[in-house]
Amino acid sequence: MSGNKRILIGASQPALSEGVLASTQKVVHEALERLGYGESYYELLKEPLRLLTVRIPVRMDDGHVQVFTGYRAQHTDAVGPTKGGIRFHPSVTAEEVSALSLWMTLKCGLFDLPYGGGKGGIICDPRTMSLGEVERLARGYVRAISQIVGPNKDIPAPDVYTNAQIMAWMLDEYSRIREYDSPGFITGKPLVIGGSQGREKATSLGVAISIREAAAQQGLAIKGLKVCIQGFGNVGSNLAEILDQWGALVVGISDVHGGIYDENGLDVPNLLDRRDSFGSVTNLFSKRLSNSEYLLQPCDVLVPAALENQITMDNVEKIQAKMIVEAANGPTSLEASNKLHERGVLVVPDVLANAGGVTVSYFEWVQNNQGYYWTEEEVNRKLESKMVEAVNKVLALSKSRTITPRLAAYMLGVQKYAEASRLRGWV
Numbered sequence: 001m002s003g004n005k006r007i008l009i010g011a012s013q014p015a016l017s018e019g020v021l022a023s024t025q026k027v028v029h030e031a032l033e034r035l036g037y038g039e040s041y042y043e044l045l046k047e048p049l050r051l052l053t054v055r056i057p058v059r060m061d062d063g064h065v066q067v068f069t070g071y072r073a074q075h076t077d078a079v080g081p082t083k084g085g086i087r088f089h090p091s092v093t094a095e096e097v098s099a100l101s102l103w104m105t106l107k108c109g110l111f112d113l114p115y116g117g118g119k120g121g122i123i124c125d126p127r128t129m130s131l132g133e134v135e136r137l138a139r140g141y142v143r144a145i146s147q148i149v150g151p152n153k154d155i156p157a158p159d160v161y162t163n164a165q166i167m168a169w170m171l172d173e174y175s176r177i178r179e180y181d182s183p184g185f186i187t188g189k190p191l192v193i194g195g196s197q198g199r200e201k202a203t204s205l206g207v208a209i210s211i212r213e214a215a216a217q218q219g220l221a222i223k224g225l226k227v228c229i230q231g232f233g234n235v236g237s238n239l240a241e242i243l244d245q246w247g248a249l250v251v252g253i254s255d256v257h258g259g260i261y262d263e264n265g266l267d268v269p270n271l272l273d274r275r276d277s278f279g280s281v282t283n284l285f286s287k288r289l290s291n292s293e294y295l296l297q298p299c300d301v302l303v304p305a306a307l308e309n310q311i312t313m314d315n316v317e318k319i320q321a322k323m324i325v326e327a328a329n330g331p332t333s334l335e336a337s338n339k340l341h342e343r344g345v346l347v348v349p350d351v352l353a354n355a356g357g358v359t360v361s362y363f364e365w366v367q368n369n370q371g372y373y374w375t376e377e378e379v380n381r382k383l384e385s386k387m388v389e390a391v392n393k394v395l396a397l398s399k400s401r402t403i404t405p406r407l408a409a410y411m412l413g414v415q416k417y418a419e420a421s422r423l424r425g426w427v
């Protein structure tokens with residue numbers, strides 16, 4: 001093991017700044033209050049129980065050593081191991097990873113998965129690195145966090161700019177450290193080393209089911225529904241494919257370079273053929289909208305599937321979509337989301353809409369533990385029933401209590417952790 005760990009855990013971590021975490025905490029606070037749990041529950045659940053900061057030295061192809069900073073946050077292990085993806089992105093921060101771990105807890109609670117939330121990230125830009133450099137970084141990260149992760153402790157998965165290949169390197173490094181093959185350590189792996197059928201498209205299938213169910217409740221059919229998707233990576237591109245196959249009209253897609261829009265519908269198979277491994281395709285088109293113009297185009301459903309804080313008080317008044325379905329984590333600021341709700345725009349929150357990914361990751365872990373693997377049809381059937389149940393539960397609670405779907409999802413998501421913390425004697 002390299003001597004590359006600089007561990008800052010819990011209280012020794014610098015104070016987290018305001019932003020995505022603070023707004024998530026507000027909703028968690030209200031959810032706990034409405035459920036009748038006192039302030040001590042909020043104090044326990046407002047931030048991760050553990051936040052590890054690591055420094056990872058990587059020998060770059062030109063021979064120099066670059067030191068990267070990474071994080072792993074574990075929000076709560078009150079009901080079981082923690083679970084959540086790893087992001088490779090230049091804008092990763094401790095605050096972002098912490099908020100992402102809290103959102104993972106809410107998803108696992110809402111979908112009744114036997115986990116708490118976890119999340120990791122490394123400040124880096126893999127688009128500018130060679131494959132060898134990315135592999136060395138992925139392996140270095142696993143060495144650095146190896147003490148706090150494992151199939152019964154904390155189980156990582158892919159997120160922004162990470163994929164099945166990176167999961168394979170991470171699994172290999174972890175198995176070397178432990179000296180036995182340990183497929184349950186990580187999910188989102190390639191099929192031949194213990195991945196699950198259906199995991200690659202699971203987040204998108206879950207988002208598509210959320211769109212279909214929520215639209216139906218608004219009296220809209222999926223066929224002919226005009227959808228704009230922001231982000232054309234794993235989630236956005238697979239979503240475009242599924243919606244196109246279901247007869248919806250994908251009128252817009254975008255990526256880091258900008259967006260393309262056609263009210264008559266785009267040629268999705270052609271775009272899928274031409275996208276690169278980082279989810280870029282619009283750079284091949286001379287006529288494209290800027291990312292800020294793109295979000296304002298008319299459509300029935302806008303699906304942010306890229307990064308946080310895309311719909312804010314700066315652009316919310318100009319959003320024309322009738323429904324927002326959050327495939328990304330945290331794409332709508334809390335104020336903007338409340339504003340949309342007041343305007344009668346249905347916002348299907350991230351912790352509900354994008355939980356298909358972690359749900360099938362759970363199925364992958366179950367299959368690894370039992371050593372018996374399901375067909376894609378079985379996986380998708382199990383996912384479909386969990387998604388439909390969760391969407392209906394959240395929208396019903398939102399209606400019956402006249403609260404936002406986000407608050408309803410948080411109430412349903414957080415309850416198990418408050419109860420488990422009480423039963424364990426932590427609060």
Ligand SMILES: NC(=O)C1=CN([C@@H]2O[C@H](COP(=O)(O)OP(=O)(O)OC[C@H]3O[C@@H](n4cnc5c(N)ncnc54)[C@H](O)[C@@H]3O)[C@@H](O)[C@H]2O)C=CC1
Pocket residue numbers: 158159160161162203230231232233234235236254255256257278279280291305306307308327328329354355357358
């Ligand atoms: N991969 C998964 O299973 C899950 C992902 N998510 C969330 O979905 C979102 C997307 O994740 P992935 O598709 O896995 O990532 P990815 O790395 O495969 O794709 C990211 C996409 O976002 C685009 N993008 C980056 N910056 C942008 C910007 N400023 N404006 C417009 N587009 C931009 C990129 O060009 C790329 O098309 C993230 O918020 C992630 O946390 C949520 C649940 C599970």
Ligand SMILES: O=C(O)CCC(=O)C(=O)O
Pocket residue numbers: 083084085086107155156157158159187188329354355357358359361
């Ligand atoms: O598949 C997983 O375990 C986690 C997916 C994830 O990172 C997310 O839902 O944001």
